[in-house]
Amino acid sequence: MAYQPVFPLALQPAASALLGAMTASALAPAQQGFRVTVQGESLSAPARLYCSPSELRALIEQAAGDSRTLALCLGTRHWDGHVREECLRRLISTDRPWVAPFFVQLLGEYVIEIVEVIAEAVRLATVQDLCGFARENPKFMALTRQRATSYWDCYFRRRFGSLQTYPAIAVLNAIDVMARSQ
Incomplete structure (x- = not known):
């Protein structure tokens, strides 16, 4: 199904x-x-963006404020994992609530380097927006957890002997605990 853009x-x-x-x-x-x-x-966000990495980077650099932040969010949906990680790293300190779904979506994907960036950021930053997002989107959170569990089982079980030590699950657990306590 073709992407149908919907934004606040x-x-x-x-x-x-x-x-x-x-x-x-x-x-x-x-x-x-x-x-x-x-x-x-x-x-809504696209499953993947299939634009040139250099053109995406140019769009990001030309944009300012929320437009730049949104361009970085959309960059986390890029087909190239290196571009996704680059955009994520630039978004880490962003406090806009609409950035949260782009972080959470990446927890349910297979690129462990990206998951580890998020895990480290969650330790350093507030998870307030992530908690609000989690309470508002329980089905999305459950689906993300299922995907993360599947990737752990398929690719990372040897590296992370317990599901609870897999960084994506650890972050999702931390979000759940904090969301329930608020």
């Missing part, structure tokens, strides 16, 4: 401009990824 009202102008520019340089059309709720508003 305040982000719609920036999202339309960014997605228009990314679509113009797309190597393939984006497919629908996840759809979640952030502070009562819907947000």
Whole structure:
């Protein structure tokens, strides 16, 4: 299914401009990824973006403020794992609530280096936005946990002898504990 962009009202102008520019340089059309709720508003993201890494980087550098942050979020959906990690690292200290689903989505993916970046960031930063997001999107959180468990079982069981030591599960557990305690 083709990607149907949906963003909170305040982000719609920036999202339309960014997605228009990314679509113009797309190597393939984006497919629908996840759809979640952030502070009562819907947000959807593509499964993957298939635009040139250099063109994405140029779009990020040309943007400012929330447009740049949104471009980095969309960059976490890029087909190249190195680009996803690069964008994630630049987003780590961002305190916008609509960034949370992009972090959580990466916990349910297979690139351990990206999962480890998030695990380290969660130790250093507040998880307030992640907790609010988790309470608002329990099905998305459960699906992310299922995916993380599957990747641990398939690829990382030897490296992380217990599911609870796998960084994605550790982060999801920390979010759950904090979300329940608030």
